Amino acid sequence: MSASPLDQVAAATPVQMATKIKGLSDRAIAWIFVTPTILILLAINIFPLIWTIRLSFTDFRVNRPNAEVSWVGLRNYERVLTDPDIWTAMQATAHFLIWTIVLQVLIGFTLAYLINKKFRGNDLWTTIIVLPMMLSPAVVGNFWTFLYQPQIGLFNYAVSFFTGIDPSSFSMIGDVNLAPWSIVIVDTWMWSPFVMLICLAGLRSIPDSIYEAAECDRASKWRQFWTITIPMVLPFLMLAVLFRGIENFKMFDLVVQLTGGGPGSLTELSSINLKREAFEKWRTGYASAYAVILFVTVFGLASIYVKALNRVKNR
Amino acid sequence: MKHKILTTVIAGAMLSLGHAPAAQADNLTLCWAAWDPANALVELSKGFEEESGHTMSFEFVPWTSFADRMLNELNSGGNLCDLMIGDSQWIGGAAESGQYIKLNDFFDAEGITMDDFIPATVVGYAEWPKNSPNYWALPAFGDVVGWTYRKDWFSRPELQEEFKSTYGWDLDVPETFEQLQQIAEFFQGREIDGNTVYGAAIYTERGSEGITMGAMDVLYSFGFQYEDPENPYSLDGFVNSPESVAGLEFYKTLYDCCSPPGSSNAYMTENIDAYTSGQVALQMNFAFIWPGIHTDANVGGDRSGYFPNPAGPNGDQFAQLGGQGISVVANSDSVDAALEYIKWFAQPEVQAKWWELGGYSALRAVVEDPGFATSQPYAQTFLDSMAIVKDFWAEPSYASLLQATQRRFHDYVIAGNGTAQEALDGLVEDWVEVFEDEGKL
Structure with missing residues (x-):
C-alpha cells in the first residue's frame, strides 16, 4: 500500500520543525498563518483610515509641512x-x-x-x-x-x-x-x-x-x-x-x-x-x-x- | 603585503594614465516635463558629464501629470530629484515650505547675476516674493504663448482676394484679436486642397491648466488684472471688470465660431496635432513648439509663420508667460553637485548651445546677440513675445486658484453655462475664499 500525500509530507518534515509545531494548538497555528495578513491589513487599510479620520478634524495641508496644524472640529x-x-x-x-x-x-x-x-x-x-x-x-x-x-x-x-x-x-x-x-x-x-x-x-x-x-x-x-x-x-x-x-x-x-x-x-x-x-x-x-x-x-x-x-x- | 603592493601598482597606473577618480562623482537626477526641450537638455547635459565627472539621470513626466507627480515628490519630502525644472507657479509654495534651496549666496559666490537674464524670466521663474531679490531658481527655459499660422494658405492669391473683399483688409498676420477672429472665421469650414479646414486651435483643456493659460492669454490684452495694483489681494472690480468680461466673452466666441470640432479638451499636444495634420489655419501654443513646427514634414519651413499675441480693443498687448527656472531640491543628497550643474548651465557658451539645440535661453547675452533675431524664423517673435508677458498667480495656494479658474472658465466657455460676468464674479468669490483661508484677507 502506497503512503498518502499527507503521510509523505509528514515524513519529509524535519524532525525539529515537526516537534515545534507539535507543541502548538490548532488555534495557535491558525494565528501564525493569519497574523501576517492581519498586520498588512492594519498597516495599509485600518491605520490610514484612522489617520484620515484624525486629519479630517484639522486644517492640515500636506504641502505646508512648516505650517501649524489646528484642530477645527466639525x-x-x-x-x-x-x-x-x-x-x-x-x-x-x-x-x-x-x-x-x-x-x-x-x-x-x-x-x-x-x-x-x-x-x-x-x-x-x-x-x-x-x-x-x-x-x-x-x-x-x-x-x-x-x-x-x-x-x-x-x-x-x-x-x-x-x-x-x-x-x-x-x-x-x-x-x-x-x-x-x-x-x-x-x-x-x-x-x-x-x-x-x-x-x-x-x-x-x-x-x-x-x-x-x-x-x-x-x-x-x-x-x-x-x-x-x-x-x-x-x-x-x-x-x-x-x-x-x-x-x-x-x-x-x-x-x-x-x-x-x-x-x-x-x-x-x-x-x-x-x-x-x-x-x-x-x-x-x-x-x-x-x-x-x-x-x-x-x-x-x-x-x-x-x-x-x-x-x-x-x- | 602582496595585496598592498598590488593596490599601490594599480593606483600608480591610474594616476599615470590620468584617470584619477574625481573627488566625489555623483549621479544627479534632473526632473522636468516630458517634451521636446527635455530631449535637448539631455543632449546639452552630456557636456556637463564630460566636464564634471558626474553622471546625469532624468525623470521626465508628461505635462498633464507633471504637477501631480512632482509636487507629490516635493511634498512627500522625497529625494528622487536633485534638480527640478519646476513650473513658475510652484516657486511660492516651494520657497515657503523649504523645498527649494535659496540661491542668493551661491549666485554671489559664483558671480552669477540676475541682471544677465531677461527681466520677465527672473521675476517669473526665480523670485519669491515677486519683485524681491530672493532667488530660488535660475531662469532655465523662456517660454510664452504665441501663434503659428499657415503662411502658405495666407499667400494664396484667390484666398487673399476673397478675404479682402469680405473683410476689407489684406489677409496677413493679425495685429488685433478682432482681426484674428476674422481670419479664423474666414478659414472655418473652408475646403483647402480637398480637405475641410478650421480656424484656430486654442487651449480648452479642463484637467490641468489648459483653458486658464489660453483664456488668460486673451484676457490680459482686454484689460484683465489679477488685483488692485494699489491694494494687493483686492480682486473685485479688477478680475471681474467689464474689460475682463469682454475678454472672456471673446474667448468663448472664438471657441464657438472657429475651433475644430471635438476640441473641447485640447492643450499643447492636441493643438500641435491639429496644426501639423493640416486641420487649422491658426494655432495658439507655447513657443517651445516652434522648432518642431519649423522642421515638420507637413507644415514646416516656409509653410508656417509665427506671430506674438495680438493687441486687445484698447491697444494693450500681453501674452501668457510659460517656461521654468531650474532649482536645487533641498532634500537632495547631492546639493554641491547640483549647484555645480547650475553654475555650468549659467555659462554664456552653454546657454548659446542650449538655444542651438532648441532650448529657449533666457540669458540676455544670447537673446540680445545681433544675430539672434535672424538665427531662426521664430526668434524675433520669441523676443517680441517675451517683452509682453504676464503670469498667473505664483502664490503657495496657486493650485487652488488655478483649479477654481479652470472650473469657472470651462463651465462658461465650453459648457456654455451662465454668462462671462457670472463666471468672473464666481471666480472672485473662489479666490477670495482661498486668500481668506491663507490669512491674506
Whole structure:
C-alpha cells in the first residue's frame, strides 16, 4: 500500500520543525498563518483610515509641512456638506452610477442568456465579449477619445451611418447634453461582460430538472423565465450590481482620461473632485473629511444592500 | 603585503594614465516635463558629464501629470530629484515650505547675476516674493504663448482676394484679436486642397491648466488684472471688470465660431496635432513648439509663420508667460553637485548651445546677440513675445486658484453655462475664499 500525500509530507518534515509545531494548538497555528495578513491589513487599510479620520478634524495641508496644524472640529464636514460643487459632483456620480448599472444589468443579463444557449462558436463568442473588461480603464478612456473624435472617430461615423447625421456636427465629450452619456456608454461597453459572466454562472447553476418539471406542468417559456430563471439568477445579479456599484462609485481613471471632468464640471465625479481637493489643491484636512463622508456613504449603502441580498438568498 | 603592493601598482597606473577618480562623482537626477526641450537638455547635459565627472539621470513626466507627480515628490519630502525644472507657479509654495534651496549666496559666490537674464524670466521663474531679490531658481527655459499660422494658405492669391473683399483688409498676420477672429472665421469650414479646414486651435483643456493659460492669454490684452495694483489681494472690480468680461466673452466666441470640432479638451499636444495634420489655419501654443513646427514634414519651413499675441480693443498687448527656472531640491543628497550643474548651465557658451539645440535661453547675452533675431524664423517673435508677458498667480495656494479658474472658465466657455460676468464674479468669490483661508484677507 502506497503512503498518502499527507503521510509523505509528514515524513519529509524535519524532525525539529515537526516537534515545534507539535507543541502548538490548532488555534495557535491558525494565528501564525493569519497574523501576517492581519498586520498588512492594519498597516495599509485600518491605520490610514484612522489617520484620515484624525486629519479630517484639522486644517492640515500636506504641502505646508512648516505650517501649524489646528484642530477645527466639525468645520471641514460642515464645509463639505454645504459646498454646492460637491453636491454637483454627487449628482454627476449618481447619474453615472444609476445608468451604468441599469444598462450593464440589462445588457449583461441578455448576453448571458444568449451565451447560455448551446450553439456553435459559443466559447469563441464568450472570449470576444469579455475582452473589454481585460483592458486597463486608462487605456480604454484614451482610445475612446479617438472613437468619439468628430472628424475621425468610428463612433460618430457609426451614428452617422444609422441616422444620417453629419459625424462632425456633434461631439460626444464636448457637448453638455452628450458628455454624461459618453462616459456611461464607455463604462457599459467595458463592464457589461463582467455582469454577463456572473449571470452566466447563475444561469448554469440552475438544474435542468427544474425546467423539465416545469415542462411537465406545461409552463410556458415566458412563465419559466419569470418563475424559475429570474428568481434563481437574482442573487447573482444582485452581487454583480453590488460589485459594479462600489466600483463605479469610486470611478476615476476612465473618466479622467475621457473627459477630464468636463465640459465644465459636468462629468466631474466625486472621486475626481476628491482627488483635486486632496492632491491638486492640497487641502488635506478638508479632503479627508470629504473622503470619510464618501466612505460612510458607500459603506452604509453597501451594508443595507448586503442585508437585502442575504434576504433574497434565504428566500 | 602582496595585496598592498598590488593596490599601490594599480593606483600608480591610474594616476599615470590620468584617470584619477574625481573627488566625489555623483549621479544627479534632473526632473522636468516630458517634451521636446527635455530631449535637448539631455543632449546639452552630456557636456556637463564630460566636464564634471558626474553622471546625469532624468525623470521626465508628461505635462498633464507633471504637477501631480512632482509636487507629490516635493511634498512627500522625497529625494528622487536633485534638480527640478519646476513650473513658475510652484516657486511660492516651494520657497515657503523649504523645498527649494535659496540661491542668493551661491549666485554671489559664483558671480552669477540676475541682471544677465531677461527681466520677465527672473521675476517669473526665480523670485519669491515677486519683485524681491530672493532667488530660488535660475531662469532655465523662456517660454510664452504665441501663434503659428499657415503662411502658405495666407499667400494664396484667390484666398487673399476673397478675404479682402469680405473683410476689407489684406489677409496677413493679425495685429488685433478682432482681426484674428476674422481670419479664423474666414478659414472655418473652408475646403483647402480637398480637405475641410478650421480656424484656430486654442487651449480648452479642463484637467490641468489648459483653458486658464489660453483664456488668460486673451484676457490680459482686454484689460484683465489679477488685483488692485494699489491694494494687493483686492480682486473685485479688477478680475471681474467689464474689460475682463469682454475678454472672456471673446474667448468663448472664438471657441464657438472657429475651433475644430471635438476640441473641447485640447492643450499643447492636441493643438500641435491639429496644426501639423493640416486641420487649422491658426494655432495658439507655447513657443517651445516652434522648432518642431519649423522642421515638420507637413507644415514646416516656409509653410508656417509665427506671430506674438495680438493687441486687445484698447491697444494693450500681453501674452501668457510659460517656461521654468531650474532649482536645487533641498532634500537632495547631492546639493554641491547640483549647484555645480547650475553654475555650468549659467555659462554664456552653454546657454548659446542650449538655444542651438532648441532650448529657449533666457540669458540676455544670447537673446540680445545681433544675430539672434535672424538665427531662426521664430526668434524675433520669441523676443517680441517675451517683452509682453504676464503670469498667473505664483502664490503657495496657486493650485487652488488655478483649479477654481479652470472650473469657472470651462463651465462658461465650453459648457456654455451662465454668462462671462457670472463666471468672473464666481471666480472672485473662489479666490477670495482661498486668500481668506491663507490669512491674506
